[in-house]
Amino acid sequence: xxxxxxxxxxxxxxxxxxxxxxxxxxxxxxxxxxxxxxxxxxxxxxxxxxxxxxxxxxxxxxxxxxxxxxxxxxxxxxxxxxxxxxxxxxxxxxxxxxxxxxxxxxxxxxxxxxxxxxxxxxxxxxxxxxxxxxxxxxxxxxxxxxxxxxxxxxxxxxxxxxxxxxxxxxxxxxxxxxxxxxxxxxxxxxxxxxxxxxxxxxxxxxxxxxxxxxxxxxxxxxxxxxxxxxxxxxxxxxxxxxxxxxxxxxxxxxxxxxxxxxxxxxxxxxxxxxxxxxxxxxxxxxxxxxxxxxxxxxxxxxxxxxxxxxxxxxxxxxxxxxxxxxxxxxxxxxxxxxxxxxxxxxxxxxxxxxxxxxxxxxxxxxxxxxxxxxxxxxxxxxxxxxxxxxxxxxxxxxxxxxxxxxxxxxxxxxxxxxxxxxxxxxxxxxxxxxxxxxxxxxxxxxxxxxxxxxxxxxxxxxxxxxxxxxxxxxx
Amino acid sequence: xxxxxxxxxxxxxxxxxxxxxxxxxxxxxxxxxxxxxxxxxxxxxxxxxxxxxxxxxxxxxxxxxxxxxxxxxxxxxxxxxxxxxxxxxxxxxxxxxxxxxxxxxxxxxxxxxxxxxxxxxxxxxxxxxxxxxxxxxxxxxxxxxxxxxxxxxxxxxxxxxxxxxxxxxxxxxxxxxxxxxxxxxxxxxxxxxxxxxxxxxxxxxxxxxxxxxxxxxxxxxxxxxxxxxxxxxxxxxxxxxxxxxxxxxxxxxxxxxxxxxxxxxxxxxxxxxxxxxxxxxxxxxxxxxxxxxxxxxxxxxxxxxxxxxxxxxxxxxxxxxxxxxxxxxxxxxxxxxxxxxxxxxxxxxxxxxxxxxxxxxxxxxxxxxxxxxxxxxxxxxxxxxxxxxxxxxxxxxxxxxxxxxxxxxxxxxxxxxxxxxxxxxxxxxxxxxxxxxxxxxxxxxxxxxxxxxxxxxxxxxxxxxxxxxxxxxxx
Numbered sequence: 001x002x003x004x005x006x007x008x009x010x011x012x013x014x015x016x017x018x019x020x021x022x023x024x025x026x027x028x029x030x031x032x033x034x035x036x037x038x039x040x041x042x043x044x045x046x047x048x049x050x051x052x053x054x055x056x057x058x059x060x061x062x063x064x065x066x067x068x069x070x071x072x073x074x075x076x077x078x079x080x081x082x083x084x085x086x087x088x089x090x091x092x093x094x095x096x097x098x099x100x101x102x103x104x105x106x107x108x109x110x111x112x113x114x115x116x117x118x119x120x121x122x123x124x125x126x127x128x129x130x131x132x133x134x135x136x137x138x139x140x141x142x143x144x145x146x147x148x149x150x151x152x153x154x155x156x157x158x159x160x161x162x163x164x165x166x167x168x169x170x171x172x173x174x175x176x177x178x179x180x181x182x183x184x185x186x187x188x189x190x191x192x193x194x195x196x197x198x199x200x201x202x203x204x205x206x207x208x209x210x211x212x213x214x215x216x217x218x219x220x221x222x223x224x225x226x227x228x229x230x231x232x233x234x235x236x237x238x239x240x241x242x243x244x245x246x247x248x249x250x251x252x253x254x255x256x257x258x259x260x261x262x263x264x265x266x267x268x269x270x271x272x273x274x275x276x277x278x279x280x281x282x283x284x285x286x287x288x289x290x291x292x293x294x295x296x297x298x299x300x301x302x303x304x305x306x307x308x309x310x311x312x313x314x315x316x317x318x319x320x321x322x323x324x325x326x327x328x329x330x331x332x333x334x335x336x337x338x339x340x341x342x343x344x345x346x347x348x349x350x351x352x353x354x355x356x357x358x359x360x361x362x363x364x365x366x367x368x369x370x371x372x373x374x375x376x377x378x379x380x381x382x383x384x385x386x387x388x389x390x391x392x393x394x395x396x397x398x399x400x401x402x403x404x405x406x407x408x409x410x411x412x413x414x415x416x417x418x419x420x421x422x423x424x425x426x427x428x429x430x431x432x433x434x435x436x437x438x439x440x441x442x443x444x445x446x447x448x449x450x451x452x453x454x455x456x457x458x459x460x461x462x463x464x465x466x467x468x469x470x471x472x473x474x475x
Numbered sequence: 476x477x478x479x480x481x482x483x484x485x486x487x488x489x490x491x492x493x494x495x496x497x498x499x500x501x502x503x504x505x506x507x508x509x510x511x512x513x514x515x516x517x518x519x520x521x522x523x524x525x526x527x528x529x530x531x532x533x534x535x536x537x538x539x540x541x542x543x544x545x546x547x548x549x550x551x552x553x554x555x556x557x558x559x560x561x562x563x564x565x566x567x568x569x570x571x572x573x574x575x576x577x578x579x580x581x582x583x584x585x586x587x588x589x590x591x592x593x594x595x596x597x598x599x600x601x602x603x604x605x606x607x608x609x610x611x612x613x614x615x616x617x618x619x620x621x622x623x624x625x626x627x628x629x630x631x632x633x634x635x636x637x638x639x640x641x642x643x644x645x646x647x648x649x650x651x652x653x654x655x656x657x658x659x660x661x662x663x664x665x666x667x668x669x670x671x672x673x674x675x676x677x678x679x680x681x682x683x684x685x686x687x688x689x690x691x692x693x694x695x696x697x698x699x700x701x702x703x704x705x706x707x708x709x710x711x712x713x714x715x716x717x718x719x720x721x722x723x724x725x726x727x728x729x730x731x732x733x734x735x736x737x738x739x740x741x742x743x744x745x746x747x748x749x750x751x752x753x754x755x756x757x758x759x760x761x762x763x764x765x766x767x768x769x770x771x772x773x774x775x776x777x778x779x780x781x782x783x784x785x786x787x788x789x790x791x792x793x794x795x796x797x798x799x800x801x802x803x804x805x806x807x808x809x810x811x812x813x814x815x816x817x818x819x820x821x822x823x824x825x826x827x828x829x830x831x832x833x834x835x836x837x838x839x840x841x842x843x844x845x846x847x848x849x850x851x852x853x854x855x856x857x858x859x860x861x862x863x864x865x866x867x868x869x870x871x872x873x874x875x876x877x878x879x880x881x882x883x884x885x886x887x888x889x890x891x892x893x894x895x896x897x898x899x900x901x902x903x904x905x906x907x908x909x910x911x912x913x914x915x916x917x918x919x920x921x922x923x924x925x926x927x928x929x930x931x932x933x934x935x936x937x938x939x940x941x942x943x944x945x946x947x948x949x950x
Binding site: 161183458 | 579580581582624625627631633635638639656658659660661662663664666667669671675676693711712715720721723724765766767768773827829830857860861897899900901906914917919928929931932933
């Protein structure tokens with residue numbers, strides 16, 4: 001059967017307007033923003049309901065057609081883009097945008113998987129609740145993609161990863177069967193927790209079509225401090241102290257190096273240094289509370305006073321206004337962007353146990369400086385989550401292409417050190433195609449074998465998002 | 476080969492003293508505290524290390540011998556007791572009691588799975604940290620059992636179930652292979668999250684031998700109020716209000732009915748009513764904070780003032796001392812025990828969406844009263860988790876045995892109502908043997924099929940804890 005014939009049959013199920021076959025129609029689904037994974041597909045399908053997703057997948061399964069589920073197309077590892085082989089159909093969830101139920105008293109919300117993250121946040125706000133997941137791409141990423149990639153973001157310290165925010169899922173399996181696990185229960189010990197398998201599975205086990213999410217009280221007070229520190233060890237001590245005193249009210253703890261700050265001051269329009277002197281490291285610390293009654297400003301002052309006198313901090317500034325809180329965060333959020341102005345940058349999204357961060361940083365910085373003399377490590381990130389974006393800017397004046405040509409070599413070196421700390425080579429962004437072949441080096445053969453068995457249990461023909469996360473066992 | 480021959484071979488691996496074969500030696504491992512599941516086994520094996528567990532299971536797998544993993548033997552559903560067929564060997568983790576690592580700065584602890592829960596709590600306290608899991612059986616249950624049953628307890632509202640407290644696991648598979656997933660990472664998106672499958676699997680997929688756990692700041696301030704309410708609807712409104720204002724500082728929200736209070740006052744030595752009048756419902760509300768700086772007493776007063784003026788509460792007493800906090804909790808913890816003095820009690824451990832609790836209670840109470848005229852429903856529990864212990868005391872003066880003979884009939888009725896609210900028939904205690912055959916009524920054939928496929932992927936011969944949670948597919 002030709003693709004044209006398949007398209008006609010599928011159009012009869014979901015409407016001709018939702019079977020996209022021309023290059024112009026398909027383009028937005030085939031281009032990802034870093035242009036790393038050029039996509040090719042015979043067609044993009046846009047089912048509008050769970051029943052339609054089921055019909056479509058039943059058809060594709062019967063005809064041995066491979067498919068790639070796609071949410072907002074913001075993934076960074078190539079899991080959502082059809083491969084250049086051109087034999088993978090895209091199943092886009094972009095028409096599934098229904099908010100199914102909002103329950104402020106029960107602190108839950110149920111939505112279609114195609115709802116854009118920012119809309120989920122806004123729907124929660126409307127009923128005076130918080131959905132805490134927050135990412136750079138929140139205006140376009142969709143909640144199903146967040147779930148399939150177990151997205152992290154800036155609120156993990158207090159609220160957890162996406163996995164921790166999901167109460168239930170509705171999933172269409174590769175066979176087209178619908179698994180209804182869309183429950184809003186806080187406690188349910190009735191067998192294997194299947195939803196956990198789909199979270200972070202990058203669309204390899206099924207298509208998430210609906211999700212029940214946890215909501216939280218909305219924060220009403222926010223305080224932030226910008227702290228100068230003598231060392232990464234001091235940052236760990238400050239974190240330990242702040243968490244002991246503030247507990248869940250400590251909602252942000254971000255580490256930045258001196259060079260990152262220098263890049264920000266040089267390249268971010270209007271950026272100003274919060275502290276008068278320079279320091280080897282900086283921390284942006286944020287407290288927030290849903291209770292008006294908590295004196296979090298005083299608490300922040302008390303933590304800083306104790307840290308300064310113990311030598312865990314050298315200087316600190318507390319934001320005097322909401323605008324100043326934003327200024328602090330702008331420096332942190334600018335860390336990635338400003339590196340572009342300094343030439344090539346080799347990146348790693350890694351995590352290690354929180355208490356190992358200082359040792360890891362010292363070792364990894366020394367190692368890359370030895371490998372690439374003159375290179376400029378700019379490690380920054382979520383210290384409280386053990387998650388460091390270990391980026392390395394090229395030496396001043398060096399050739400950008402020659403520097404970037406050493407990407408894999410540098411990755412090998414850094415991932416080796418991460419592995420020696422029992423860390424993760426992908427803390428936030430997942431595996432996809434980009435890091436798939438690295439998995440075999442950090443996972444045991446037994447663990448990979450178990451993952452393959454699970455894949456086979458859910459997708460016996462290996463048709464859904466094949467070759468992402470795991471190598472294909474057949475070709 | 477005879478059992479005696481097997482015992483000799485196994486003794487060569489783990490020492491003769493750790494292969495228990497006499498009735499006296501075996502007895503403590505075969506008797507569970509409610510005497511519901513009389514156990515029979517040829518031997519109890521007590522390996523002392525992960526390597527020994529691996530050796531033992533490799534041997535059992537090679538010889539097609541079935542095994543039952545056992546922690547502290549406190550389970551309530553028969554998952555840890557060898558069946559009367561007498562062909563299941565007990566693998567006890569009671570000698571694996573090593574605390575492997577405590578990391579206060581990283582807020583983690585790694586332990587052998589045989590460490591008693593209370594010791595885990597105490598080890599955390601020694602470094603000024605909290606391990607929040609707290610259960611009635613904490614003096615004898617072991618952390619591996621807590622993990623395998625995804626234990627709940629009294630701290631779920633703020634800290635989550637056991638699942639939420641686990642960062643990594645070490646598991647010996649039914650084949651004897653060791654899966655090393657003992658990581659302390661807060662973020663790790665590198666494939667299917669295998670540990671989630673073992674949590675709550677009731678020992679059917681492997682033997683948990685080690686666990687990396689999350690620690691939290693220790694609470695330093697504690698406040699509690701005992702509240703009288705006009706209805707379950709009011710209790711939900713009070714919960715919603717309290718959570719909005721107190722957020723994670725709201726650490727307890729327990730619902731009790733008037734009759735439960737009457738039972739306590741009649742049967743608990745020295746019990747006193749915290750409120751002068753009687754009320755249809757009561758709530759025990761607790762706030763606790765790791766920060767000395769938070770005025771949680773004032774916050775509690777503010778919440779109560781608002782609730783009283785809105786009609787969500789009729790009267791309230793705030794504990795004036797730590798002793799009075801204990802008195803309040805003693806009433807709550809006495810709820811189960813005092814029912815024994817009132818004759819037979821038919822029990823259910825169920826959950827529904829939090830916001831459905833009032834409707835569920837109204838419907839279920841009316842239904843059981845219609846079925847068993849004169850019966851006395853005593854539903855109580857963790858309202859904030861949607862988890863109600865829906866117990867029903869016999870009519871005054873009725874025959875106990877005749878009442879208890881209707882157990883299954885009443886279960887059917889209540890579970891049917893729970894199911895109509897998309898609730899769970901086992902919120903905390905698991906499935907084991909007790910509720911295994913009920914699963915087929917509340918789970919779809921597809922979900923059961925997926926669970927069987929997962930079981931087969933981890934335990935191809937079906938030798939580990941067979942017939943628990945899932946029916947055996949072969950006999």
